[in-house]
Structures are given as structure tokens and as C-alpha cells.
Amino acid sequence: MADAAPQGKLIEFKGASLAVMTAYIRDADAVRLADALHMMLGGMPDFFAGEPAILDFSQLGGQPERVDWTALISLLRRYQLQPVGVRRLPPHLHDGARRVNLALLGDDVPAAERPITPPAPAPASTAEVPPLAPVAAGAPADEPPRAPTQVVERPLRSGQQVYAKGGDLVLLAGMSPGSEVIADGSIHCYGPLRGRALAGARGDTSARIFSTNFGPELVSIAGVYRTFDRGIPQAVAGRNAQVRLSGSDNLHTLEIIPLQND
Amino acid sequence: MARVIVVTSGKGGVGKTTSSASVSTGLALRGFKTAVIDFDVGLRNLDLIMGCERRVVYDLINVVNGEANLHQALIKDKHCENLFVLPASQTRDKDALTEEGVEKVLKELTHMGFEYVVCDSPAGIERGAVMALTFADEAIIVTNPEVSSVRDSDRILGILQSKSRRAIEGREPVREHLLVTRYSPKRVEDGEMLSYKDVQELLRIPLIGVIPESDDVLQASNQGLPAIHLKDSDVATAYLDVVARFLDEDRPLRFVNYEKPGLLKRLFGGK
Numbered sequence: 001m002a003d004a005a006p007q008g009k010l011i012e013f014k015g016a017s018l019a020v021m022t023a024y025i026r027d028a029d030a031v032r033l034a035d036a037l038h039m040m041l042g043g044m045p046d047f048f049a050g051e052p053a054i055l056d057f058s059q060l061g062g063q064p065e066r067v068d069w070t071a072l073i074s075l076l077r078r079y080q081l082q083p084v085g086v087r088r089l090p091p092h093l094h095d096g097a098r099r100v101n102l103a104l105l106g107d108d109v110p111a112a113e114r115p116i117t118p119p120a121p122a123p124a125s126t127a128e129v130p131p132l133a134p135v136a137a138g139a140p141a142d143e144p145p146r147a148p149t150q151v152v153e154r155p156l157r158s159g160q161q162v163y164a165k166g167g168d169l170v171l172l173a174g175m176s177p178g179s180e181v182i183a184d185g186s187i188h189c190y191g192p193l194r195g196r197a198l199a200g201a202r203g204d205t206s207a208r209i210f211s212t213n214f215g216p217e218l219v220s221i222a223g224v225y226r227t228f229d230r231g232i233p234q235a236v237a238g239r240n241a242q243v244r245l246s247g248s249d250n251l252h253t254l255e256i257i258p259l260q261n262d
Numbered sequence: 263m264a265r266v267i268v269v270t271s272g273k274g275g276v277g278k279t280t281s282s283a284s285v286s287t288g289l290a291l292r293g294f295k296t297a298v299i300d301f302d303v304g305l306r307n308l309d310l311i312m313g314c315e316r317r318v319v320y321d322l323i324n325v326v327n328g329e330a331n332l333h334q335a336l337i338k339d340k341h342c343e344n345l346f347v348l349p350a351s352q353t354r355d356k357d358a359l360t361e362e363g364v365e366k367v368l369k370e371l372t373h374m375g376f377e378y379v380v381c382d383s384p385a386g387i388e389r390g391a392v393m394a395l396t397f398a399d400e401a402i403i404v405t406n407p408e409v410s411s412v413r414d415s416d417r418i419l420g421i422l423q424s425k426s427r428r429a430i431e432g433r434e435p436v437r438e439h440l441l442v443t444r445y446s447p448k449r450v451e452d453g454e455m456l457s458y459k460d461v462q463e464l465l466r467i468p469l470i471g472v473i474p475e476s477d478d479v480l481q482a483s484n485q486g487l488p489a490i491h492l493k494d495s496d497v498a499t500a501y502l503d504v505v506a507r508f509l510d511e512d513r514p515l516r517f518v519n520y521e522k523p524g525l526l527k528r529l530f531g532g533k
Contacts, residue, residue: 158413160424174466177416179420
């Protein structure tokens, strides 16, 4: 070899900080979680696009004896979320987490983390749906930059999906039944709103859905969703309407309000 | 460049092949050199509807594979001067269809002087259907006035917008036309059937025509004669109107209003 390898470290360690998302898991049952994720994300297979996440169990309900870690990890991976560690996990579950190589992170809440009100299950008007414990995405220490508004000019057809990452979405020609739109911000639909619309997909409870011709299959804001199998309420069917979260302190009720037509 | 028209629907059995046969005939009757291609590999029907099933020697797959050239495979229609049929293979499966192969065939048809190429799509959204729409300049979306047909038409419109060459290359989008078939004004009046206006409102593409439900269509298929040849029948008139509108001529919509038959007709039978 002409050049000798430099004498010195072959690997070096430096301190770094990483903006990472926290997923608050309230129900670790993989089957129920799969349902909740499907409802929230409309089955978009690679929603998180490989983002790392810390699984926070401080809000875990039901005090389960054990967690099926393999099922849980594979479910989250299916949405391309990379679980890197767990936090505030009850001690009796530590071994299981270690066995699937999840780091047991410290229990203190980083100062910069902003608590986001976790979305609650769907309101009473859809009584036939059992209350789910959806996974809430908390805001990381540095929020991703707001992306410019995405505009879709042609009608969105059955089977098509659009995801406006980091911003709002505008549909200029409506959407058909069987289509899906997801936005981290708000959704503005000019034309018939007939498919599934999920706003505030990363937990932004201030996101709203606006439409000039209201008639969706499902609407959701920050995980709080509503379906319409008993029909669209008369006051808003086919009219200008907006959907937003309300409830003074806990923001877990979905309101659908007609807008003035003139 | 030959103008490529795909006749598609998503849903099966709504009238794609019937319409492909009649529309291509209509264009040929107007003097345009027209080819109609069956993309339903393995389940070919276009040759039966056109009445040339006994003259099939080579098919689309033979041409794509280089086993025959277009001159050998194209069948001259016996009813119409300017019309040629390229049948599908009955024995191979759809994997034999390749995008490059189809593109080559279409380019060669242009060189041969064809002005219109009508692509009769199979049902569904798999390979055959996607191949049929990939090179389309225009699309006729055949839809029955019925909810599942409307849903499937909507789906195929989405696929047209994402998988056609025009869409992928960012060129002017494929021109879409809605053709409502098997229409029964009486059933619409009785509230049993969607009206053509409902269908158009749901799909939001321009309407090119409405073809009434008719026993004539079955008769025509059995004879191997495209329905547009059945002189003075409602179906033939409706297809002639479709071709006229396709060529940017104005035609009022016919066969969409239910006229209650007079007393005598009701007493002695009739619709």
C-alpha cells in the first residue's frame, strides 16, 4: 500500500441533537392501533417517510401485563415510522422493549417539548364506532418548516390520494367518493367534497377543512374523525361549510358549521 | 400523427366494444382512414362484433412480437371502405403486451396513413386497460347510469390522468368524453335509474352522447354488424350523433326524454 492509513480514530463520537417526533401511545394493542392509524392516515403506506420517533408510554391506559413488541414495531414500520426508543415505560415492560432493541430513554420531559392536546376518540354522534385510542403525534422541539400550499387543479378521482406535507392543501375541482386527501395544515375544497379529508395530520388542532359543497365520506382533524353513514346533516349538505375542532380546553369535538353563501 | 382514441370504462359489460365498433365505423363512414384495435388479450370480442372472426390470421401480439407485420394482421372491414380491424390474441395472455410494442404499432399505423386509431380497452384497471390508454389523445368513458359503473368510470379517469403518456410527459391532458349507454328514460322518470345529468354531475367531464337501451344491439352483435349500420334504429342514430359531436358538430341530445305512449298504444301494447 502506498499510503499508510492515518494513525488515529476509525470512528469518532460527537454530541448532537436530533429533532425527533414523539408518539404518545395510549393503547399498545396492535390490532386496535392498526385500526386507529388506518382511520387517521387513510391507509397511506409510507406516511412518515422514515422519520424516527420516540414512543412515549406516559399515557398508556389499561395497565397491560405485556406488550406484543414485534407486532407494534412492525405496525409502525408499515407506516414508515422508525421507533428508536421508548420513554416513561412501566418497569415491568422494560425487558420486552430491550429485546427488540429499543433504547430506554430517560424519563424527564425535555424543556423544549410542547405538549399538544391529544385527540380524543370520535364524538358521540358516531356512536356505532367504538372509542379508539389513536396515536397522537406530538410536536418535536423544532417544528418542520411550513411548506407552501399545495394546489390540485383537476378533480381528484376515486382511488387517488394526495398528501400535503407541512402545509395546506387546495382542491380547485373537488374530490370524488373513494379519493383521499391528507394535509398537515388545512384543506380547502372548491367543488364537491365527496371523499375522505384528513387535516392536521400531525396533530395541529388548529387545522380546518373548508368546502363549497360539503358531502364527504369521512373528515378528520388531528385524529378526531367523523364518518357519515347516517347521511350528511341537512344544514351543511351540499353547501359552503367548515369543519374545526372545538371544546374550550380539550379540543376533542368536531364541529361542522355552515358558512354564509352570499 | 394518427389521433388515438381509447374507449374505456373500468366496469365490464357497459358497451365498450359495441361503442368501439360503432364509433370507428362512424369515423370511417365520414371518410377518415380508421383502425380499431382490440386490447382484450385472451378474451377477444371485437372481431365477433365486427363480423370478421373467420378472417383472423394474425393478431396484435403477433405484430408486437414481430411474428407478422401490420399489413398481414389488419383485417379490412367488409362493410366499410376506410376501416381496418386489428384483433387481439385469443391464446396468449396480457403479459405479452408491452408498452414499446404498442407504441411501435401506433407509429406504424400513422406511417400507413391512418387518421384515427380506436383502442377498445378491456374491463378493469390492469395491464390491458392501462396499455389501451397509455398513448391516448382522446378518451371515451363508457358509463351505464348506475352507481358502480359511475364509480369505476371515476377510477379509470384517475388512472388516465396519472398513467397516460400525456400525463407523465406533462403535455396537454387527454380529452375526456362521457358516453352514457343503456339509457332508459322511462326508468329515469320512475326514479329507478340515474339520469344522464346525474352521471355527468358526478363525473364532471363533457357529455358526448347518450345511447338508449335497445334490443337492436344484441341483434347487431349476433349478426356481426356494428350497431351504427342498423339504418333508422335509435341506437344507430345515437352513435351517428356521437361521431358528429366528436368532430365538433352540434347535435341536440335525443332519446333522453320519456314520452308517455298515447292511449291506443298503451291499450294495444308498446313501451
